[in-house]
Amino acid sequence: MKIEEDIKLDYSDVLIRPKRSTLSSRNEVKLERNIEFPISKQKWYGIPIIAANMDTIGTYDVYKVLSAYKIITAFNKFYDLNDYKSMEKEGLDPNYFMISTGITQKDYDKLIIICDAINVKFICIDVANGYMEQLVDFCRRVRDKFPDKIIVAGNVVTREITEQLILRGRVDIVKVGIGPGSACTTRLKTGVGMPQLSAISECADAAHGTNGFIIGDGGITCPGDVSKGYGAGADFIMIGGQFSGHDENPGDIIEENGTKYKLFYGMSSDTAMKKHYGSVASYRSSEGKTVRIKYKGPLSETVMDILGGIRSTCTYINANQIKHIAKCCTFVRVNR
Ligand code: 5GP
Numbered sequence: 001m002k003i004e005e006d007i008k009l010d011y012s013d014v015l016i017r018p019k020r021s022t023l024s025s026r027n028e029v030k031l032e033r034n035i036e037f038p039i040s041k042q043k044w045y046g047i048p049i050i051a052a053n054m055d056t057i058g059t060y061d062v063y064k065v066l067s068a069y070k071i072i073t074a075f076n077k078f079y080d081l082n083d084y085k086s087m088e089k090e091g092l093d094p095n096y097f098m099i100s101t102g103i104t105q106k107d108y109d110k111l112i113i114i115c116d117a118i119n120v121k122f123i124c125i126d127v128a129n130g131y132m133e134q135l136v137d138f139c140r141r142v143r144d145k146f147p148d149k150i151i152v153a154g155n156v157v158t159r160e161i162t163e164q165l166i167l168r169g170r171v172d173i174v175k176v177g178i179g180p181g182s183a184c185t186t187r188l189k190t191g192v193g194m195p196q197l198s199a200i201s202e203c204a205d206a207a208h209g210t211n212g213f214i215i216g217d218g219g220i221t222c223p224g225d226v227s228k229g230y231g232a233g234a235d236f237i238m239i240g241g242q243f244s245g246h247d248e249n250p251g252d253i254i255e256e257n258g259t260k261y262k263l264f265y266g267m268s269s270d271t272a273m274k275k276h277y278g279s280v281a282s283y284r285s286s287e288g289k290t291v292r293i294k295y296k297g298p299l300s301e302t303v304m305d306i307l308g309g310i311r312s313t314c315t316y317i318n319a320n321q322i323k324h325i326a327k328c329c330t331f332v333r334v335n336r
Pocket residue numbers: 052053054128155177179180181182183184185186217218219220238239240241242265266267268269287288289
């Protein structure tokens with residue numbers, strides 16, 4: 001039996017130690033980042049937060065709110081060319097959306113059709129298990145076809161595969177997280193996973209040494225977790241559950257005993273499988289769940305809450321921009 005003895009940490013295992021700060025107001029903090037991607041040679045400017053490519057999150061209504069803050073929405077992979085054409089007519093800024101794709105030939109063909117028809121800057125190649133050999137080959141194929149698009153690929157949680165995706169797959173950004181998602185049951189169903197803060201730290205170190213970047217994907221339960229993610233080295237943070245339950249998320253409001261809810265579900269949940277494929281295939285179990293989220297009102301209020309939290313973290317540790325959080329951040333380990 002092999003065991004890695006060093007302790008791996010989750011967001012809830014740490015806090016950020018406050019430091020002497022010359023910043024006197026949250027207004028002095030700049031949340032936007034200017035990023036130059038050496039592999040695709042693209043530039044991007046915005047707040048490095050991404051709405052997850054899930055049915056109830058990665059939608060055009062969510063994009064309309066988030067793009068006004070220069071936050072990215074990763075569209076769910078079920079949008080087709082017609083959807084994109086009508087969105088483009090209404091307004092689509094390529095800086096603030098990603099096209100998501102799986103790794104089959106059908107996915108590839110659809111991706112080409114969409115990228116030929118509309119102006120796409122980010123492509124997100126997304127599989128639940130980023131350790132499948134085909135992923136790196138698929139990324140390389142997409143890179144050869146699109147030398148100057150910003151390519152994201154995942155999900156993984158360790159150093160070697162992060163390096164492979166960047167060096168061999170030629171992706172710009174690696175998406176990190178297996179098991180931390182709020183609607184995810186992978187850790188329960190399979191026993192597989194990695195505490196998210198340590199996964200971010202390890203993969204960021206690997207990516208930053210090879211001209212790449214990372215997204216910390218999943219496990220955000222509050223604004224403080226976003227700051228902790230940046231502190232551990234994440235360049236971007238992807239959010240699902242915290243962006244659910246609003247007016248802009250699809251689905252009806254359910255009222256029970258005077259409390260209002262909206263439904264949010266994992267992309268491998270029974271709900272998603274039935275919606276998109278008719279049923280859960282007999283050889284697999286569902287690794288996602290469906291949860292009722294208390295209705296939260298307009299999405300912009302949650303966004304402001306998260307951005308306010310990050311600004312405040314920055315003033316506690318003397319970081320005048322998100323980019324500086326990692327170098328200004330010292331974590332203290334805490335008991336849960
Ligand atoms: P959250 O912000 O809700 O904690 O995490 C969002 C992330 O959970 C998504 O970006 C995606 O990586 C992951 N996820 C979404 N649906 C599922 C699912 O059904 N199963 C698993 N294992 N992960 C999911």
